Structure formats: C-alpha cells, structure tokens
Amino acid sequence: MLIDYRFKTLDPIRNNVNWILRPLEYIMLTPRNVYQASTEYFTTRGTLEQENQIFKARQAELALLANQSEFLLIENQNLRQLMDLQKQVGFKTLPVEILFNPPNPISQRVVINRGSDDGLKLGNPIANDAGILGQVVRLYDRSAEVSLLEDRDFAVPVQVARNGLRAAVFGAGRGNPLELRYLPVASDLEVGDILITSGIDGVYPPGFAVAVISRIERNVDKNSSNVFCVPIAAVNRYRQALAFLYDPQWDAKAPTLNGKFGGNIAIPNSAPGRRQTRSRGMQ
Amino acid sequence: MIDLESGYILRPVNPVFIYFSLFCALLLNLLPIGNYGWVPDWLIVCIIFWNIHQHRYIGVTWAFIFGLLMDVHNSDLLGLHAFSYALVAYIAIAWQKRIVALSVASQALHLLPIFLLVALFPLLMHWILSGEIIWWALTGAGQAFIEALLWPLATRILLAPQRRPIDVDHTRPL
Numbered sequence: 001m002l003i004d005y006r007f008k009t010l011d012p013i014r015n016n017v018n019w020i021l022r023p024l025e026y027i028m029l030t031p032r033n034v035y036q037a038s039t040e041y042f043t044t045r046g047t048l049e050q051e052n053q054i055f056k057a058r059q060a061e062l063a064l065l066a067n068q069s070e071f072l073l074i075e076n077q078n079l080r081q082l083m084d085l086q087k088q089v090g091f092k093t094l095p096v097e098i099l100f101n102p103p104n105p106i107s108q109r110v111v112i113n114r115g116s117d118d119g120l121k122l123g124n125p126i127a128n129d130a131g132i133l134g135q136v137v138r139l140y141d142r143s144a145e146v147s148l149l150e151d152r153d154f155a156v157p158v159q160v161a162r163n164g165l166r167a168a169v170f171g172a173g174r175g176n177p178l179e180l181r182y183l184p185v186a187s188d189l190e191v192g193d194i195l196i197t198s199g200i201d202g203v204y205p206p207g208f209a210v211a212v213i214s215r216i217e218r219n220v221d222k223n224s225s226n227v228f229c230v231p232i233a234a235v236n237r238y239r240q241a242l243a244f245l246y247d248p249q250w251d252a253k254a255p256t257l258n259g260k261f262g263g264n265i266a267i268p269n270s271a272p273g274r275r276q277t278r279s280r281g282m283q
Numbered sequence: 284m285i286d287l288e289s290g291y292i293l294r295p296v297n298p299v300f301i302y303f304s305l306f307c308a309l310l311l312n313l314l315p316i317g318n319y320g321w322v323p324d325w326l327i328v329c330i331i332f333w334n335i336h337q338h339r340y341i342g343v344t345w346a347f348i349f350g351l352l353m354d355v356h357n358s359d360l361l362g363l364h365a366f367s368y369a370l371v372a373y374i375a376i377a378w379q380k381r382i383v384a385l386s387v388a389s390q391a392l393h394l395l396p397i398f399l400l401v402a403l404f405p406l407l408m409h410w411i412l413s414g415e416i417i418w419w420a421l422t423g424a425g426q427a428f429i430e431a432l433l434w435p436l437a438t439r440i441l442l443a444p445q446r447r448p449i450d451v452d453h454t455r456p457l
Contacts, residue, residue, distance in 0.1 A: 010361045013361065014355050014361060017351065017352060017355040018355055020352075021313075021352055021355055021356055024309070024310060024313055025313050025356065027310070027313075028310055028313040028314050028315065029315055031314070032314075032315055099315070100315035101315065101317050101318045102318065102356060102357045102358050103316070103317070103318050103319070103322055103357055104318060104357045104358055104359055104405070105318075105320060105405055105406060105417065105419065105420035105422070105423050106359075106405055106406075106409050106417060106420060107358070108318065109358055111358075138358065145358050152417070173417065173419055174318070174419060175419070
C-alpha cells in the first residue's frame with residue numbers, strides 16, 4: 001500500500017489485473033444498459049417530436065454561431081500575430097463513454113472506455129457539452145480513471161468570465177459545493193458569476209465553463225472570502241463525454257507531427273512562444 | 284459436518300460450488316450501482332462464509348487475491364482491500380469454531396465487527412497515510428450493517444446444496 005501511495009510503481013500490475021477484470025465489468029454493465037436502452041426505446045412519439053424541434057432550433061442557432069466563430073478565430077489569430085502574442089493552441093476531441101463509478105468512499109471518480117491505446121494521456125481533461133467534468137488521473141491500455149470536479153482537493157485554474165479575475169476552484173468531496181480559495185474580501189465576485197478555465201496550467205484549454213458561483217461569505221476579520229460554486233456540467237448524470245487531447249507544447253513541435261493527430265481545428269503550427277508544462281504527479 | 288441448527292449431518296461440500304459462488308459474488312460486486320456507502324460488499328460476505336464453514340478450501344490466500352481484484356475495480360490503493368480481506372479472513376478462521384456453534388442471528392451479530400472493519404478500513408488507512416479523517420466515509424458503516432443482515436440469507440443460499448437429503452424417496456415425498 002505504501003509503495004503504491006508513495007511511488008506509484010505498481011501500475012503495471014493494475015493494468016494486467018484490469019485485463020482480467022474489465023471483461024467481467026463489461027458483462028455486469030449489460031443489465032443496466034439493457035434497462036436504459038429499453039426505457040429509451042419506449043419513449044413516445046410526442047416527446048421525440050418535441051425533442052426534435054428543440055434540437056432543430058438549437059442547431060440553427062449553433063450553425064450561425066459556428067460561422068461567426070470561424071471568422072472570430074481567424075481574426076483573433078491575426079490580431080495575436082500582430083501583437084506578437086502567443087497563439088492559441090488547437091486541440092482534438094475524443095468521444096468517450098463513462099462506464100461506471102467505482103465504489104470508493106475516499107475519491108469521486110469514473111471509469112471511461114478509452115485509454116492510452118486511443119491516444120489519451122495522463123492529465124487530459126474530460127468535458128461534456130456544458131463544461132468541464134474532470135481529468136484523467138490513471139491510465140490503462142483500454143480504459144482510464146477520471147477524477148471528477150467534486151473530488152477532494154481537485155483543483156482547476158479558472159477565470160471569472162465577467163471580469164477576468166483569476167482563481168482556482170477546489171473540489172471539496174462528494175456532495176459538497178466546490179470552493180474558490182485564496183481570494184481576498186474585496187475581490188469583485190457576485191453570485192451567478194460563471195467561472196471558465198483560464199488555461200494557465202497548460203492542462204485545460206482556456207475558455208470552458210467550469211462552475212457558477214452559488215454563495216459568497218465575506219469574512220472581513222480574516223480578509224478572506226468563502227466562495228462556493230456549483231459545477232455547470234452535471235457531473236454524475238450523463239454517460240457520454242469528450243476528452244480533450246490537448247497539449248500546449250504541440251505548437252512548438254515540427255509541423256510534420258501535426259498530421260498524425262489530425263486535429264479538427266486547423267491552426268498553423270508555428271508559434272512564437274512555447275509554454276512549458278510540468279507533468280503532474282497526481283495519482 | 285453437522286448443521287448445528289437442525290442437528291442433521293450435512294452433505295460434503297462441492298468445491299466447484301464454492302468457487303462458483305465466489306465468482307457470482309465478485310460479479311455482484313462489479314454491478315454499477317454507484318458510489319454509495321451502503322452498497323453491500325457481497326464478496327466479503329461470501330468469503331467469510333466459506334472461511335467459517337470450509338476454511339480448508341478458501342483461506343487467507345483466496346481472500347488476498349479477491350481483495351486485489353477489488354482494489355483495481357475500486358481504484359483504491361493497491362493492497363487496501365487485499366490486506367483487509369486477508370486480515371478478516373484470518374480472524375474469521377480463528378473464530379470459526381466458536382461462531383459455527385451459534386444460531387444464525389447471533390452469528391450475524393458476532394460477524395458485525397468483522398464487517399465493520401472491512402467497511403471502514405479504507406477510511407482508517409487514509410487517516411494513517413494522510414492524517415485527515417473523511418467523515419463522509421463513515422457511511423460505510425451502513426454497509427457493514429447491511430452485510431450482517433445479509434448473513435442469514437447467505438447461510439440459507441450457500442448451505443442449501445449441502446442440506447439436500449441424501450436419498451429422496453419419490454413415492455413417499457415426506
């Protein structure tokens with residue numbers, strides 16, 4: 001136990017045990033999947049029609065935004081080049097499926113069905129359409145474990161979307177609201193502010209929603225404020241998610257490497273700056 | 284072996300049934316019920332049952348192996364369950380003579396501390412390693428109580444093949 005805790009050298013053993021265990025886990029997932037599939041199968045025509053209408057409206061809206069964003073992206077790149085700023089790095093997404101939530105009183109994790117064989121790396125963020133869900137903390141060949149936002153002391157560097165104030169959101173354990181720590185009393189925060197990833201850590205791509213501030217307790221004596229937030233993405237609800245294959249160092253590599261990843265955002269590979277990332281020693 | 288409840292002599296156990304039941308318990312443990320404190324650990328009920336009734340077949344080694352599997356499944360520290368299962372298996376074997384003689388309800392009561400130890404072991408270990416107690420994890424105690432309640436059921440199901448009568452007279456069923 002101590003060896004695993006301190007040195008994390010036993011992961012190969014874990015990987016091998018996983019080869020035996022994973023098929024059994026898949027077998028035991030089938031009752032739940034069959035149940036869910038059957039409930040989905042028996043949805044009425046009315047609800048489907050309703051959903052269809054909502055999706056159509058949403059799709060029209062998004063298509064419009066997408067046209068706009070292409071233009072903004074190029075404009076942004078040009079402006080950044082003009083001002084000699086560092087370029088934004090593109091990333092590739094990988095659809096993943098959340099398999100199950102291992103019963104573990106200490107941590108809040110989920111297991112997903114993609115692993116290092118699919119190009120996933122340690123520390124890759126996982127998100128759904130609403131916002132960030134968590135981060136890959138342990139990698140197997142065909143699966144991976146993801147720490148959720150709610151996990152204890154799980155930190156995400158964020159920025160308040162309204163005014164760009166930087167902070168870090170910490171998980172406080174299962175069922176507890178997230179905390180925004182280390183902020184002075186006088187910081188400009190309001191209930192309802194949306195926190196987005198700031199991207200300064202080089203792990204999360206910037207600009208993705210993480211949480212909404214739900215409660216602020218200003219503590220004048222200690223010159224600190226307790227700020228509590230709620231994650232935007234429903235952390236324990238959906239089974240489909242996206243993994244961001246994001247590495248800020250990609251821009252510093254030779255252009256030939258880019259074809260291998262085939263990113264879905266075409267951004268030229270020459271950037272003036274290179275951001276260093278430290279491999280993080282999370283378990 | 285004598286069934287001390289009814290006084291009858293039980294049939295010899297079939298080792299295949301032991302391993303099959305353990306495998307089923309393992310599968311039950313892999314069910315994606317979710318990360319709740321009360322979800323019973325079927326495997327430890329089964330392991331302790333066989334430790335108490337047939338410790339020649341299922342001993343500390345098997346408990347260790349199954350514990351290792353559960354560690355990987357639960358993404359715990361490697362060895363957490365392996366150690367606690369093995370420890371508990373040892374205790375169960377040491378208490379075996381005493382516990383078999385009791386009635387099923389008091390057996391469950393006697394095994395409650397064992398189940399509590401397994402359920403709260405991760406919390407204890409985390410406390411020793413990092414020095415902080417996660418109070419939320421104390422809900423694991425609920426798991427131990429549910430496991431103790433499951434004990435009569437386990438006794439009924441797992442001893443059923445041995446309680447079959449040896450020769451059935453089909454012309455006179457009673």
